């Protein structure tokens with residue numbers, strides 16, 4: 754709770770940085786259950802943007818919990834603080850002119866909405882990985898669902914902790930006829946949105 758603090762203006766602003774990069778800074782916020790494919794999509798998206806000469810940076814929940822958020826666990830208040838911090842960092846990356854890809858479970862609607870509120874205009878793009886718990890649990894690449902079902906992990910999202918799905922997200926990705934689209938196909942859908950909204954150019 755700092756007092757007597759003042760905002761320091763910078764001579765080079767977001768506008769100049771965006772011009773340099775020929776893109777518009779924004780936050781692509783990927784939310785969904787563990788195992789829904791958030792990190793895989795984030796990587797495909799980042800790779801696809803790179804091949805188009807666009808600069809992005811991934812903020813992955815799991816990775817950030819090794820550093821910036823290593824003091825946080827999975828209690829409700831820790832998850833709230835986790836999302837608040839990542840929202841603030843994502844805002845800085847977007848201000849730097851980058852396409853910031855945040856990939857976190859972010860289970861609470863209120864917290865995701867608070868991140869959206871931090872951003873100007875329509876530069877917060879919420880992508881909902883709407884994959885069934887059944888699919889995520891069948892994948893279980895880290896064996897965490899198995900541990901949660903056995904009661905060895907308490908408060909696991911989707912098992913004994915809540916996930917609040919978005920009500921008004923920009924992009925919803927889901928299974929089609931029981932099949933999950935490839936991460937490349939999903940990345941292309943996100944790119945098409947970014948393109949249509951003018952984030953991949955500066956004019």
Ligand SMILES: Nc1ncnc2c1ncn2[C@@H]1O[C@H](COP(=O)(O)OS(=O)(=O)O)[C@@H](OP(=O)(O)O)[C@H]1O
Nearest residue numbers: 787788814815827832835857858859860908909910
């Ligand atoms: N209790 C519990 N619930 C959910 N997830 C758990 C839990 N314990 C550990 N993990 C692992 O932590 C990863 C999720 O971290 P996040 O920072 O994205 O979570 S959150 O947004 O704060 O809810 C999550 O990674 P993903 O599988 O990539 O989603 C898990 O590997």
Ligand SMILES: Nc1ncnc2c1ncn2[C@@H]1O[C@H](COP(=O)(O)OP(=O)(O)O)[C@@H](O)[C@H]1O
Nearest residue numbers: 787788789790791792793892894933934935936
């Ligand atoms: N579109 C997809 N189609 C098939 N398998 C996928 C797809 N996306 C992710 N996977 C697989 O599902 C598992 C979970 O993906 P991951 O990206 O780690 O999810 P999350 O980050 O949401 O936990 C991994 O084994 C990954 O290879």
